[in-house]
Amino acid sequence: MSEHGLLVSAPGKVILHGEHAVVHGKAALAVALGLRTFLRLRPGGGERLRIHLPGVGVRREWDVAELSALRGRLTADFDESKSPGVEQLDVLKEFAGIAADASAPDSLAILAFLYMCLAISAKYGDVPSVDIAVWSELPTGAGLGSSAAYAVCLAAALLHACRAISCPLKDGEATARFYFESSRSQGWPEEEMSLINSWAFQGERVIHGNPSGVDNAVGTWGGALRYQSGKITSLKRVPTLRILLTNTKVPRSTKVLVAGVKEKILKFPAIMNPVLDSIDAISQECQSVLEAMPTNPSPEYYPVLEELFDINQHHLNVIGVGHPSLDRLCRVTASHGLHSKLTGAGGGGCGITLLPPDATPLAVEAAKRDLCACGFECWETDIGAPGVTLHSSSALNAEVLHALSES
Numbered sequence: 001m002s003e004h005g006l007l008v009s010a011p012g013k014v015i016l017h018g019e020h021a022v023v024h025g026k027a028a029l030a031v032a033l034g035l036r037t038f039l040r041l042r043p044g045g046g047e048r049l050r051i052h053l054p055g056v057g058v059r060r061e062w063d064v065a066e067l068s069a070l071r072g073r074l075t076a077d078f079d080e081s082k083s084p085g086v087e088q089l090d091v092l093k094e095f096a097g098i099a100a101d102a103s104a105p106d107s108l109a110i111l112a113f114l115y116m117c118l119a120i121s122a123k124y125g126d127v128p129s130v131d132i133a134v135w136s137e138l139p140t141g142a143g144l145g146s147s148a149a150y151a152v153c154l155a156a157a158l159l160h161a162c163r164a165i166s167c168p169l170k171d172g173e174a175t176a177r178f179y180f181e182s183s184r185s186q187g188w189p190e191e192e193m194s195l196i197n198s199w200a201f202q203g204e205r206v207i208h209g210n211p212s213g214v215d216n217a218v219g220t221w222g223g224a225l226r227y228q229s230g231k232i233t234s235l236k237r238v239p240t241l242r243i244l245l246t247n248t249k250v251p252r253s254t255k256v257l258v259a260g261v262k263e264k265i266l267k268f269p270a271i272m273n274p275v276l277d278s279i280d281a282i283s284q285e286c287q288s289v290l291e292a293m294p295t296n297p298s299p300e301y302y303p304v305l306e307e308l309f310d311i312n313q314h315h316l317n318v319i320g321v322g323h324p325s326l327d328r329l330c331r332v333t334a335s336h337g338l339h340s341k342l343t344g345a346g347g348g349g350c351g352i353t354l355l356p357p358d359a360t361p362l363a364v365e366a367a368k369r370d371l372c373a374c375g376f377e378c379w380e381t382d383i384g385a386p387g388v389t390l391h392s393s394s395a396l397n398a399e400v401l402h403a404l405s406e407s
């Protein structure tokens with residue numbers, strides 16, 4: 001690693017269909033977003049490990065020797081295939097001064113970092129003496145996979161620092177071109193990408209409790225994929241879909257929402273399971289339509305996609321992850337002839353609106369104006385972005401450096 005260090009990035013995601021149902025073994029369709037999380041890794045000084053997370057207001061540092069001793073206290077084996085143990089996490093919370101039931105963004109971010117750092121270093125070598133800074137273009141906790149993008153970046157950086165994966169960069173190679181031109185991930189061989197994905201899943205487990213793995217899969221592999229019970233399939237063809245993202249700015253926690261759905265299923269299995277089956281069928285139907293669409297689709301394909309959005313949005317309300325802000329978002333876009341659904345865990349956070357090719361610029365602008373008038377933030381972004389990427393320090397542009405230097 002050069003003294004300037006390395007830059008790793010991973011994309012956020014949009015789930016088109018299948019959120020929550022995917023936690024219960026159903027399929028989800030998800031695409032990588034053109035909004036990314038960046039991690040800068042530099043050699044540390046004085047045998048210290050430092051972490052700077054401006055997005056969640058964290059700046060912490062520890063002695064490497066102290067972390068090695070802590071690692072020795074965590075007796076259970078660390079393995080990328082085993083869930084983080086409750087006792088292990090309790091020890092880490094106590095060490096970091098985090099309350100036992102803490103769910104604040106900074107606490108979860110520190111906990112995920114400590115777990116991944118100790119677990120990866122236990123398996124592959126010494127606790128590394130490095131400085132890590134993470135900055136994101138993604139809103140935190142809004143349904144766009146910020147936790148997974150964070151976990152994927154951490155997994156790649158820590159595996160790299162422990163020399164558990166190769167360094168795909170040659171000396172002095174600029175990756176900006178590589179990053180912007182490559183359509184799929186990039187740099188690491190297939191089995192190392194899988195390793196990054198497995199460890200990122202562990203980070204997601206610390207943050208979410210019971211994640212399906214779809215978010216870290218998209219953060220790792222990028223593009224557009226179908227995910228079901230750990231099986232990842234790239235979609236045969238992804239048409240150019242125009243999607244409007246709207247952040248209601250209503251905060252929520254994926255962990256709490258996922259737990260709420262589980263409770264509902266246990267309480268009303270005969271009522272809830274058919275809803276999950278229906279969501280699964282929606283994902284299948286949507287995949288068939290997407291794969292039948294030409295790259296630049298004509299408007300005729302859209303009515304089905306729009307109807308699938310509407311039906312799924314109702315289902316998501318039924319399983320208890322709607323929110324009045326999301327109902328409002330759907331009503332506002334419907335008044336301009338556009339169809340929306342929540343994306344990610346729901347309960348607030350973001351919604352997506354399909355923009356068919358025959359939607360007039362006037363209608364789209366009017367919808368955006370009305371959404372902003374509700375206090376929401378909306379923007380259009382690219383989908384199908386590349387997955388986890390290693391850049392040389394020359395790719396650290398002024399904006400990233402500025403964000404990382406802010407405390």
Ligand SMILES: Nc1ncnc2c1ncn2[C@@H]1O[C@H](COP(=O)(O)OP(=O)(O)OP(=O)(O)O)[C@@H](O)[C@H]1O
Nearest residue numbers: 055105108109141142143144145146147254344345
């Ligand atoms: N840039 C970041 N730096 C540090 N921690 C982050 C960052 N982004 C996300 N996190 C961690 O992830 C948590 C948010 O995860 P959560 O799963 O609730 O939301 P999300 O991933 O944005 O949405 P969804 O899971 O619905 O897609 C934060 O509370 C924080 O602990």
Ligand SMILES: C[C@@](O)(CCO)CC(=O)[O-]
Nearest residue numbers: 019020211212213344345
């Ligand atoms: C709600 C959920 O389905 C998606 C969160 O982006 C949770 C998960 O799959 O882990």
Ligand SMILES: [Mg+2]
Nearest residue numbers: 145147148254
């Ligand atoms: Mg998440």
